[in-house]
Amino acid sequence: MERHACNGWIERWQARLLGAATLLVATLVLTITLILVVGAAKFLQSRGWRIQVLLGAHWNPLAGHFEIGLFIVDTIIVTALAMALTLPFGLGVAVFGAYVAGWRERAALRWLLTIFAAVPSVAMGWWGLAVVVPSVRRIFGGPGFSLLAAGAVLAVMLLPTFSLLALEVLDKVPEDWHQASLALGASEDQNLLQMALKVSLPGLKTAFLSAVARAMGETVAVQMVIGGAVYGFHGVLGPGATLTTQILTDMAILPLGHPAHGVLDLMALILLVALMLLTTWAQRGDDRP
Template identity: 35%
Template sequence: MQNEKLAKQLMKKSKTARYERFGKAISLLALLLIMVIVIGIIIFVASKGLSTFFKDHVKLSEFFGGTLWNPGTTTPDGKQSVGALPMIVGSFLVTLLAAVVATPFAIGTAVYMTEISPKRGAKILQPVTELLVGIPSVVYGFIGLSVVVPFVRHVFGGSGFGILSGTFVLFVMILPTIVSMTVDSLKSVPGYYRQASLALGATQWQTIFKVVLRAATPGILTAIVFGMARAFGEALAVQMVIGNAALMPHNLVSPASTLTSVLTAGMGNTVMGSLENDALWSLALVLLAMSLFFNLLVHFIGRKGAFKK
């Protein structure tokens, strides 16, 4: 009897094992919930966005190649006025230009914070970067409306609203993201890379440019992509300075629009199930597709960098 009781006690799961099993179950349920939510969002947006093509019978060429955006009306040749090309071009232009302007400043700031003056950089620049992250989008938009738009109007001409004003606003908004991720990438470069370079006679700047930055290139590219994803999906701040004109941008100072600015301006003024509403959902589907593309690009860059190492 005693042997049987001892065997049962030994076979009985301990309290720690039960807690571990409970924790794994909770983690699995959380993972499944997140997957269900993500898949549900994708299915919902896709079903709404594809209604423009399957229910309203709008051709893909009309939507992605058309330049006239006025859902509910038809052109003289009988086509629906749902050309999204101006907004797509505007979104890509303002995103790419913001990334091009922000990247040199971000890399320079990150190099100063990690390689040149780590103590002073951490003491001064890191709080400033964190402060920029915490500022709401509407504040950036209001500052852009009050400062950037008049500056662009005075220096470059035009009304001041357009791609250039949106670029300046987004440049400040995505700068903290690129800086913080670039700092992490530079810090992850092993110290013996620097020591070996200096031991071979290289100067500090040669070590930074030839060794550290090259080793951190995958991480820097990931930071740039994340910044572009933030810029591509930004709505309110861009809407306040870009002009919200659904026209093909002829230059950087002419009023334009982006996918997000048209969505935020029109979503509350349409009837669910109408062509106008379906067309807006199609724009949302394009945004979702671009978000997935940016995420896949980040994973690709990360895998390529890991392979090189």
């Protein structure tokens, strides 16, 4: 009896210790969010809460103009371009790895994709400068530094991770279902398009959204090839700047004491909110059976 009570006491403290670690991490996450919210709110207040800050495109920190609409639009365009390029290639690789390849090829493919997934984004940016930017310049004219180049670099960067995730999802379709579908007379194509891809849709959505999150949050690979133009929109083939690249560029120009430092917090907060929405959306499908 004595011993049992003692164990209960120790166990309670073990649980509390682990709970304290969770509390610590929760506090950290909350603190980061609060810092951004307070910084962004102060900045918006100094601008009179004008919506123009989010929608306008007049960016000139030295003259006191802080409208970040252009960066939001560029972020959306670059992310959309990257996903439009990654999706067909990633799905193709996943279908090959899950259904077409023999076990030897599949093992080799997984190894390669895993190693490629670990290639740092800065290396992708380097490749973009060496290959993608000159190609865009040669094919479409213009400076080459462009939203398109950024999208292409991101697409190559996301490809291994997205393919691996999609491959895992397609792999989880039960063998019985393939057998049943084929036994009912479906061709391999019909089985793939009308059964396998369809039942994998929730999982593929999660993989897709996590790739979107990475595309949106990538900084250096984009910064190296996008050109950093902040005055006006130059089209998909022209230079631009995203939220992440602009935070990087202006962190030195707008130090903490600067009255407009809060605009960096605002940009970071927008990214964080978008990320929360993506995560919530991705999880919603997973909760359903």
